[in-house]
Amino acid sequence: MNSIRLISWLLAGLITCGTGVALYLFLGAPTQQRTLHQIQGDAVRGAYVLRLANCVGCHTDREAGEEGFLSGGEAIATPLGTFFGPNITSDPDYGIGKWDLDQFASALINGVAPNGDHYYPAFPFTFYARLNDQDIVDLWSYMQTVPAVGNPSQSHRIGWPFNQRLLMAAWKTLFLSTSLSQANESRGDAWRRGAYIVEGPGHCGACHSPRGPLGNIDSANRLTGSTIGPDDEATPAIDPLALAEANWTADDLFWLLQIGVLPDGDVIGSSMADVVDDNTGHLNDDDLRAIAEYLVSH
Amino acid sequence: MFKSAKRNPLLTASLLTVVMMAPNAVAHKDHDHSKAEGVVKERLDFMENMGKAMGGLMAVVRGQKDFDAEDVMANLNVIHKQSGQAITKLFPEGSNGAPSEALSKIWADWDGFAEVAGGLRTRVESLKSAVQSAGTDAGAQKAALQQNIRNLGGGCRNCHSEYRKKQNRD
Numbered sequence: 001m002n003s004i005r006l007i008s009w010l011l012a013g014l015i016t017c018g019t020g021v022a023l024y025l026f027l028g029a030p031t032q033q034r035t036l037h038q039i040q041g042d043a044v045r046g047a048y049v050l051r052l053a054n055c056v057g058c059h060t061d062r063e064a065g066e067e068g069f070l071s072g073g074e075a076i077a078t079p080l081g082t083f084f085g086p087n088i089t090s091d092p093d094y095g096i097g098k099w100d101l102d103q104f105a106s107a108l109i110n111g112v113a114p115n116g117d118h119y120y121p122a123f124p125f126t127f128y129a130r131l132n133d134q135d136i137v138d139l140w141s142y143m144q145t146v147p148a149v150g151n152p153s154q155s156h157r158i159g160w161p162f163n164q165r166l167l168m169a170a171w172k173t174l175f176l177s178t179s180l181s182q183a184n185e186s187r188g189d190a191w192r193r194g195a196y197i198v199e200g201p202g203h204c205g206a207c208h209s210p211r212g213p214l215g216n217i218d219s220a221n222r223l224t225g226s227t228i229g230p231d232d233e234a235t236p237a238i239d240p241l242a243l244a245e246a247n248w249t250a251d252d253l254f255w256l257l258q259i260g261v262l263p264d265g266d267v268i269g270s271s272m273a274d275v276v277d278d279n280t281g282h283l284n285d286d287d288l289r290a291i292a293e294y295l296v297s298h
Numbered sequence: 299m300f301k302s303a304k305r306n307p308l309l310t311a312s313l314l315t316v317v318m319m320a321p322n323a324v325a326h327k328d329h330d331h332s333k334a335e336g337v338v339k340e341r342l343d344f345m346e347n348m349g350k351a352m353g354g355l356m357a358v359v360r361g362q363k364d365f366d367a368e369d370v371m372a373n374l375n376v377i378h379k380q381s382g383q384a385i386t387k388l389f390p391e392g393s394n395g396a397p398s399e400a401l402s403k404i405w406a407d408w409d410g411f412a413e414v415a416g417g418l419r420t421r422v423e424s425l426k427s428a429v430q431s432a433g434t435d436a437g438a439q440k441a442a443l444q445q446n447i448r449n450l451g452g453g454c455r456n457c458h459s460e461y462r463k464k465q466n467r468d
Contacts, residue, residue, distance in 0.1 A: 233464045255360065259451035262467065265353020267451060269458025270468040276455060281448065 029172035032109045032129065036101055039137040046142025049135045052287070053128065053201035054279035058085035062274070071095070071149035076122055077232055080215050081158030083122040091148035104140045111172065118168035120156065121175070121215050129178045130200035175216040190286070194294025197287060198223075202279070204295075207235045207271070223295075230271040243296050253292035257283070331397070338398045341388040344380060351376035352454070358440065359447050365440040367429075374426050377450070381419035385457075386412050399463040411461055418453035425450050 050056065058076060061068040071094075073085030089095035096104065103114040111125030112118060119125055131139075161167060184192050198204045207229045209222040224242065229235035236242070243253075252263045257280035260268045268276070280288065331342045351373040357363040358370060389411070394400040404411045425446040432438040 231464075234466070236467055251360065255356065259448050260455045261352060261356055261451055263353075265349040265351070265356060267349075267352065267454035267458055268465070268468045269455065269460075269462040270464035271459075272468045273455040273459030277452070277459075281452075 025170035025173050026166070027169075027173075029110075029169050030176055030178060031112075032178060034105055034109070034133055034136070036105055036133055036137050039133055041137040041141030043138070043141040043145050045134075046138035046140065048282070049139040049201065050142060051279055051282035052135070052197060053131070053139070054203070054275065055088065056278040057274060058123075059088050060085075060278070067149055067151070069149075070146055071151040072153050076230070078122060078215065079228060080120075080162050081156060083120060083156045083158075084154035085123075086153035087149065087151050088143065089146045089149045089151075090144055091150050094150050094152050095146075095148060096143065097148060101137065101140050104143070105136050108136060108139075109178075111168070111176070118165050118172070120158070120162075120165075120168060121171070122156075124203040124206045126176055126217065127200055127203035127206060129176065130196065132196070135201065171214060171216070175214070177219075190290040190293050191297065193287065194290035194292070195298065197291050198294050198298075202291065204238065204291075208238050233270065235272075238295055240296055240298060248296070250289070250292040250296045253295055254285075254288050257281075257288050257291060258285075333397045337388060337390060337393050342397070342399075344385075344388060348377055348380050348454075352450075355443065355447060355450075359444050365436050365443075367434075367436065367439055370429065370439070370443060371426070374422060374429070378419065378422045378426065381422055381453075382416045385415040385418070399465070401461050401463055404461045407460075411457070414453070414456040414460070417456060418450075421450050421453040 056070065058073045059070045061072060061074050063074075064071070070088050071091075072087045076083045076085070087095045090097040092098050099107075099114055106112050107114070107119070108125060108128040108131055110129070111121070111123065156163075184195055187195075205217055205222045208225060210218040210224060210226050211228065212218055223237065223239040225237035226235045248263070255261055256268065257276065259281070260273055260276040262268060267273075280291075283291075331339060331346070334342050354363075354373040355370065358365050389400060389404055391405050394402055394404070425443070428442040428446045429439050432442040
């Protein structure tokens with residue numbers, strides 16, 4: 001009798017704990033609310049933010065010419081499945097033409113679509129969560145000027161269980177964080193600007209960090225390179241230690257990011273050449289210097 | 299749990315070791331010309347020569363070397379001479395495979411390949427004429443070089459991003 005009672009209590013305890021954990025996982029995802037409406041947007045600055053955040057890289061099919069601009073990207077192969085950056089032109093049916101500023105912001109910083117669907121972390125919302133208010137509003141102003149292209153977005157190809165979007169709610173509870181990991185008050189403006197770009201919109205760590213089995217960034221080892229970068233190819237380590245080990249200076253990085261040229265005069269290829277084309281090659285010198293300073297000294 | 303690494307010297311030390319041993323550290327050199335022969339060796343040397351010319355131009359742009367008009371023109375002429383058909387004729391069909399860094403896409407998309415090889419020629423020509431039309435003032439010539447070197451770098455990237463095997467440092 002006593003043992004049956006004990007087992008019942010244990011079971012009840014387990015169920016309670018299990019429910020608690022499940023509730024925590026599925027309802028505990030951090031959600032940011034920003035008050036953005038009183039901020040004046042600047043579409044010209046927004047065009048720059050588009051480059052800073054390298055939206056072009058995943059949302060544009062390079063083979064498709066002008067029509068391809070932001071109207072849906074090429075396949076992104078990952079161990080969890082194949083993803084396609086959707087059409088983010090101003091097309092009301094196939095793009096984001098019917099969205100409003102709050103929906104746009106929530107997509108970026110919370111990884112949630114206007115219909116409540118959770119995005120997969122192939123979309124780097126864990127980085128965009130750190131976007132500042134002005135950059136979001138400016139980017140939104142610009143997005144509304146992007147010519148509409150009526151090109152339907154392609155469906156992702158993901159196996160079970162990751163094709164269950166609801167699981168991403170629990171994923172966010174575990175892996176979505178909005179804080180920069182280091183106290184940075186003691187650093188100068190350029191360093192902090194570099195930290196913002198690298199750890200935020202620039203999302204360098206999306207390709208240059210190892211990922212865990214659930215596609216999460218291994219934050220303790222971030223920027224130490226990945227064996228499964230774009231197209232299943234490895235990406236190099238770009239943390240301060242690896243850079244020092246390989247004798248890379250901030251000035252070397254500046255020129256790599258601006259032109260793609262390596263210290264010995266060789267010029268990079270592969271996916272990083274695309275990053276220079278779409279992203280870093282468009283940034284101003286101050287931002288490139290800031291990124292380089294942060295990379296060698298954070 | 300990862301945050302504890304910062305305070306745990308043993309864990310930190312082992313992480314450091316892993317990082318230092320990482321084969322994909324950024325500037326790892328992976329060209330091996332010694333095993334190459336024939337046309338593959340010829341074009342690896344050809345590309346290395348181009349890299350040297352680019353390196354020479356960059357040293358001036360980066361202020362590591364004084365601007366010398368003759369030296370800059372010599373480097374630009376190397377790239378000019380080694381662009382367009384000078385590139386494509388070094389890629390007979392099927393001449394890839396280790397130690398070559400050429401991707402088979404070169405032959406699957408020959409027109410695209412020829413176009414970017416020709417694009418490099420156009421870019422280096424416009425850089426040369428920018429430097430020449432800046433007159434004889436070294437300051438103005440150097441400024442012209444600095445303004446147009448990005449465009450030239452784009453010419454290299456266009457080819458390397460599509461038709462060259464990924465290098466460990468890309």
